Amino acid sequence: MSTTPPSRTADGAPSGPADADVPRTTLTPADAADAPAAHTPAPAPSAGPAAAAPPGRGRWQAFVGSFAQYRELPPVAGRSYLVMAFLARLPITMVPVGVLTLATAATGSAAAAGLAAAAAAVGEAVGAPVSGAVADRRGQRPVLLVVAGLHALALVALLTAAASGDPTALAAGAALVGLTVPQVGPMSRARWLVMSPRNVRTAFAFEGTADEVGFALGPALVGLSAVLLGATAPVVLAAVLVVGLVTAFALHPSAAAVPARSAADRAALKERRRAEAAGRGFEPLVLVPLVGMLAIGVFFGASNVSLVASADDAGVPEVGGLLAAAMAVGSAVTALAVVALPASLGPWRRWAGSAVLLVVGAAVMHLASPSLLPLVLATVLAGLAVGPLLVTITDVAGRLAPEGGAGLAFTLLTSGIVLGVAGGSALAGLVGERVGTTAAFWVGVGAAVVLVLLVLVAAATRRPLPPHAG
Numbered sequence: 001m002s003t004t005p006p007s008r009t010a011d012g013a014p015s016g017p018a019d020a021d022v023p024r025t026t027l028t029p030a031d032a033a034d035a036p037a038a039h040t041p042a043p044a045p046s047a048g049p050a051a052a053a054p055p056g057r058g059r060w061q062a063f064v065g066s067f068a069q070y071r072e073l074p075p076v077a078g079r080s081y082l083v084m085a086f087l088a089r090l091p092i093t094m095v096p097v098g099v100l101t102l103a104t105a106a107t108g109s110a111a112a113a114g115l116a117a118a119a120a121a122v123g124e125a126v127g128a129p130v131s132g133a134v135a136d137r138r139g140q141r142p143v144l145l146v147v148a149g150l151h152a153l154a155l156v157a158l159l160t161a162a163a164s165g166d167p168t169a170l171a172a173g174a175a176l177v178g179l180t181v182p183q184v185g186p187m188s189r190a191r192w193l194v195m196s197p198r199n200v201r202t203a204f205a206f207e208g209t210a211d212e213v214g215f216a217l218g219p220a221l222v223g224l225s226a227v228l229l230g231a232t233a234p235v236v237l238a239a240v241l242v243v244g245l246v247t248a249f250a251l252h253p254s255a256a257a258v259p260a261r262s263a264a265d266r267a268a269l270k271e272r273r274r275a276e277a278a279g280r281g282f283e284p285l286v287l288v289p290l291v292g293m294l295a296i297g298v299f300f301g302a303s304n305v306s307l308v309a310s311a312d313d314a315g316v317p318e319v320g321g322l323l324a325a326a327m328a329v330g331s332a333v334t335a336l337a338v339v340a341l342p343a344s345l346g347p348w349r350r351w352a353g354s355a356v357l358l359v360v361g362a363a364v365m366h367l368a369s370p371s372l373l374p375l376v377l378a379t380v381l382a383g384l385a386v387g388p389l390l391v392t393i394t395d396v397a398g399r400l401a402p403e404g405g406a407g408l409a410f411t412l413l414t415s416g417i418v419l420g421v422a423g424g425s426a427l428a429g430l431v432g433e434r435v436g437t438t439a440a441f442w443v444g445v446g447a448a449v450v451l452v453l454l455v456l457v458a459a460a461t462r463r464p465l466p467p468h469a470g
Helices: 029-034 055-077 081-087 095-107 110-138 140-164 167-179 184-195 197-229 233-251 253-257 263-280 284-313 317-340 347-368 372-400 406-434 437-461
Strands: none
Touching (some): 055 317, 081 197, 081 233, 095 140, 095 167, 110 140, 110 167, 110 184, 110 406, 140 184, 140 233, 140 253, 184 233, 184 372, 184 406, 197 233, 197 372, 233 253, 284 347, 284 406, 284 437, 347 372, 372 406, 406 437
């Protein structure tokens, strides 16, 4: 059986109504030909001109009504899935700040803490695509179960290294922690491609929102547990949560959407990919979402360093984290609201509009620094652009991923953003020390400009985006 995706415009947007959901059973081509393009309620009978709503009110009702698309997700994945997929992210979002907190307390050295954090980032950049590729071949469930166990053991090893106070041992332990981070977000997205191919935009909007909220709550959990119970508490809590929540995510019935492939299936898939590659050659568009996520990572890393430095210059270093949280709030709101955008606004147009807004937001952040109140507003403005960008870059990557390769595609995006954050942090720190805090914001502006250039390059190819292959 197969899934027939809706027809799409040149930039990959559905030519009919907005992404609609499909039932659990997969449609055959014959069934799909008879199926409606989208499941939308019939319009209510008109009550006459006197009852017509004012244009502004009608647009507001349409905007609010678009969020009803989220109701299509639980019946497809299971009533508990959305909550579980969100909660399983929390221990993962605790890792970066948890490693920094533990290393700082164990060594008293900012340099040693920075080395440990960098080791964890490099470890995740290496380990993420490996786990994604293996999950594509062997199925998500066994990979997640094994990686969750290894990650818990790596966190224990990190605690042991911290007890010794040896910076080298701490860096090695942090690298193991990063190497074994369970890739909950990418694997959840890969499930949606199979479970609900016609409602991917809505599903990815939820995933983007879950990521943003998770990366706001994770550091908060680290800070709260460290204050109440000590510097080792966040790592212990992360280990417990990984074993419980990631295991539950792995055992959820939706994991069957990405099952293990038999040797015959893998051989047939390899042959199909070879034939497709021979027919069209190298597709340069596949690099666009990867470089795009790398640029977003650079923006994140540079912005975090610049915001913390600005708060320190203003004499209130403790609010640096709150400034970064303001960006996460703006990003989460607009990621959730992606479903309200018209279907005619395809991925490339969404990317272009969001990237231009990010350039404006990043430039305003530079102009607002070091005045904190204007900087907060500018940070929220930049965050409003980040949400749709993250959703759209993931959408494009899903469309360009080869058949059976979604796990690898999405985990490569993780590698890109992790390396980008590390590089952006280092570059902004260097610029800030040599030129000044305000100048460090230009690193984020440069990353935003790269995102604009990428979509221009994609548009120049004049190649339409394919539908999601699943």
